[in-house]
Amino acid sequence: MLCTKCNNEIPEGEQCLHRNQLLCEDCYLERLEPPRTCDVAAVHSAKLSRKMAGQEGTDGLTELQKSIYDYIKAEGPVTAEQIMNKLSLTKLQLERNFAILRHCELAHGFRENGKILIKLWGEDTLGKMNIAD
Known part of the structure; x- marks a missing residue:
């Protein structure tokens, strides 16, 4: 599956759901705690x-x-x-x-x-x- 934000491939079981979006770990952390x-x-x-x-x-x-x-x-x-x-x-x-x-x-x-x-x-x-x- 692909990350909704960056379109990178997400390994099975490593996807994060945030506000109905499937995100990779990097995009998920960016949404939760931006720099x-x-x-x-x-x-x-x-x-x-x-x-x-x-x-x-x-x-x-x-x-x-x-x-x-x-x-x-x-x-x-x-x-x-x-x-x-x-x-x-x-x-x-x-x-x-x-x-x-x-x-x-x-x-x-x-x-x-x-x-x-x-x-x-x-x-x-x-x-x-x-x-x-």
Whole structure:
């Protein structure tokens, strides 16, 4: 059988029923608990955990999270679509990994001229470090 949302094949016995839709496990979890970038408790927890582990910058990130960070650093500010295209990511993959960068205060989104862009934490919109941050 196929997932109603992503159309991927679901192995027999692994389908999840949610609001009369048959979903794969990934789509089911996304519906129940979507990634949240603006989560005060997650930011506090990530910062405290990283401090206790002696992590700075991209220490402790996955290779994918580092790739997203490096792309933003090199090309930013960028759109989510640019990141997804460059790194061949789905929207959900980007959202999950960007949430980690946001919680670690390494990158964040902002609105400019009605467009949502992503930049590194502490950089102004021209990509230069903002001394006031």
